[in-house]
Amino acid sequence: MRIRVIVPIIVDIFDEEVKKEFGSHSSSEVEEIEVVHLDKGTASIESEFDEALAAPDILNKVIEAEKKGFDGVIIDCFGDPAVKAAREVVDIPVVGAAEPSMLLACSLGQRFSVVTVLENVIPMIENIAKVLGVYEKLASVRSVNIPVLELHDKDTLKNALFEEMLKAIKEDKAHVLILGCTGMMGVADDLHEMLAKEGYDVPVIDPAAASIRFLEVLIGLGLKQSRLTYMKPPEKERKL
Template sequence: MRLTVIAPTNDPAVLDVVRDEASGWASPGTAIDVAGAPATAAIASRHDTALAVPDLLAAIAKAADSGSDGVLVSCAGDPAVHEARENVDIPVVGGFQPAALTALSLGERLGFITVLPSVVPMLRALIRAEGLTGRVGTIRTLGTDTLDVHDTAVLTGLIREQALEALHHDEADVIVLACTGFVGAAARVRRELADAGFDVPVVDPTGAAVLWLESLVRLGVRASRTTYHPPPTMTWRA
């Protein structure tokens, strides 16, 4: 199986991190290709999403044409995912949907943790679109304006602080990391929450997405053509 992970970034250093992270989750026998969509440094707003979508769609189409079995868009905002499903005949996922649907099987209320307040409205829109409003207890941010916390200990501490607040206020039964940039944090946060007396799952979006995508490929399924119709060829008449 060959999967392509596309990162909506113009930072070459990020691609190496994305490759290592996705490869670490992939099953034996799954090859991971990585590509960038260089319109933005990262996606943290609707404006960023609008800029990134054309490059993402082009990169997804290229991956499908090259023989990739499936595509992961490495962003918890699922940019270009639904649009691409209309145009390619392989499974396409982002970071939000697999993580959220996995978390639904693990507890009653979901608590999302992301980076910036500007991402929260995007997550709310995704939650509404998936019909999950009644299952989401909170969306919390790290309280930092940086998009790339490279120190794992610092990152873990920030996530743990928000997760503990959610748990102490009885807002969540499952913690969902709503940023694919939270590399390597899920397992460590889960252990630290357990040490604090909260035995709850912490769902990593990249891990959930890679494993979900592998399952779709092995099941031999892709997006339904009664939901995702191929774009029609339109002819305008004077």
């Protein structure tokens, strides 16, 4: 399998780590992981506004991926930007990070919480759960109040996540935890252990891991988006 990962921001600072991370999460079936970022858009995605600005170039990169023969595309952001639009325009499966994480979580426990970067994106994430149809399983969306571009300090991040995850378990009755930003790389296993030490043996889902494995399933089984939900857009003038 050949998979393109689109990091939907205009800076390349995550590219290398993303490639390494996806490589470590993917199965042996994956022969190639290509990581690309955007030419146009924003430096990070922390609002509906950022998503809207990133969408057109994400779609370019998705269409290009199909032309180049990739078997599937990951839009590497927990806001799932342009995922639905992308599914309309290509015949290969496209996933974001939120849907696969939430669906995995549904199978692992009674309720899940998402811990994300900033309060700004909490409604966006809640709305993804509503549209996906799993809102009843969502215990809460919490934030660590760290912007995407400051996630590199892993210790600060882990401590902040740990604190919010404990609250999610104790106050919101979460039984499964999801890292709510694809920039929170390489910390899921540690968090799992930190929680286990407190007596909470709960799954901590890394959204990058979830997205590539979920995409592998679709590719492996020859499944792609339903054309009754994601119809091909009619031909018309489009000026960009």
